[in-house]
Amino acid sequence: MHWADVVAEQLAERADSHIVATGITPSGPIHVGNMREVLTADLIVRACEDRGLDAELVYIADSADPLRKVYPFLDPETYDAHVGRALATIPAPDGEGTYADHFLDPFFSCLDELGIEHRVIDAYQSYADGEYEASVRTACEQRDEIRGLLQRISGRELDADWFPFNPMDDHGRMHGVRVTGYDWPHVEWRNEDGETGRTDLRTGGGKLPWRLDWPARWSWIGVTCEPFGKDHSSAGSSWDTAQPLASLFGVEPPLGLPYEWINLKGQGAMSSSAGNAMSGSELLELVPPEIMRFLISRAKPAKHIDFDPGAGLISLADEYERLERRYHAELRGIEQKPVGEGERRERQRMDDARRFELSQVARGEVSEGDALEMSFSHLSMLCQVKANRQGVFDSLARTHGVDASAPDPRLLERERRMRSWIVSDWFPGEVRILLQADVDADWLAGLEQTERDLLSGFAAGLRSTEWDESAIQEHISASIEAAGMTPRTAFPLLYELLLGRPRGPRLAPLIRELDRDAVLSLMSAISD
């Protein structure tokens, strides 16, 4: 049974209606690692729906969180003054709108593309609207008990003047603001500059610290399930402290699902501020949304994912494509048996089917017979070799039976994305088709005489060859024949000469699309 179905089954034992919560602080570009959370939640929601439960995904934008520091991608001139202020109240890096929205808007676009239906809860607004009032009051009234509980479970010593609410000063800053007095519904405070003031706790003016905020939102939103990053699941961390706090706030804790992190292959955990991250939007510029869903659906949440945005991403996409074909050929409609039933092989097939189904952007059953049957690696090659879309689809018409006059819209999308992938820095060198700049003298010296004859004959004649496919094709054939070689032995040499590797895309059309001057300049190095 697929992991999302296992979670759904556990939820079914608890209730018929569920709210699956996720939240990410919009302090920077929301990267693929961040997005594991919301995708995990979506898969659970889908699995719940598939077994007839009501389920809703709630996304909490932590816009009330203060800017913690001036991140490397921010201008210190502007942002020094904003450290400690809520993300909802400070300007965006490009000056348009708020900081929080600046990073949330592209994220929400991703969610739409990924088919993730969600209700957005804005934390800053929710504090202002009084949604947190009951929890804030409980926290303040029972601050001594909470304080002891936090110290005991987290093993962390809290300051003598610790208070379960971080108020903002008159400049909107939360850092360094101390509570000096409390009388519901007000707190009095003093900031680092010695300024004092009074805040009404019922309408925002600050926020609960994270360890309290988390169970508080469970309480007022009614969260029943929540995936969370492993940083929250260490011993004594916020998940542990949230358990007793939840009962204090009068709710059952949700079913928690810790998930592992996504590493950028070879560079460790993704981090926007460290500059080794790919944002969700970026990924969706390269591959269709179902590939991103597949990345998450194929791995269990407890497994960390080594995300390779280069060759590995092409493999991933191709793997999806093969699974798609297999699904339509033999997996559709396979009976999903309860946990533990069925032969090993059969269980694997059931899970594969679910991996595919849960990767779909559209909800509901996958319609019949709509596999694209087009590998991403093949497409990557065509898009490099063909100057335009027409060329790609003409080729696909010949080799894959694609109707070039009315191609599948999904195929058009894949072609569009592949082109942006190729021009991006993410495109892997292993599959990049690159005309050699020079001839490797050692390689040339090591060849047989007939082999050199082939190359020099080919090179010499190319200059006078008309630059179209059939003329080039003829010239290739003539050169091979003149050298007394066979295509099988000759082609690897020609590829080696042009691309520096023994194989490549069909040669004549490839040369036709390459820059003529560059090719001829390379040829002159051989014929000399």
Added chain:
RNA sequence: GGGCCUGUAGCUCAGCCAGGUAGAGCAGCCGGCUUUUAACCGGCAAGUCGCGGGUUCGAACCCUGCCGGGCCCGCCA
């Protein structure tokens, strides 16, 4: 120090929770097709399942002890 995850074919991983004779893809090799769009088709080879102990009729799977790798415990998922 505490916690979580992880170690299965050259590579990426599935299988472990629900014990029943080792799986997939890629790469490799061989063959087929071919005046080659890294195509496509067929086949082959490939693993002491990190190591030791235990439980069991039976362990990659459960328990236990080691060893290696990654990460988290300051509001970075």
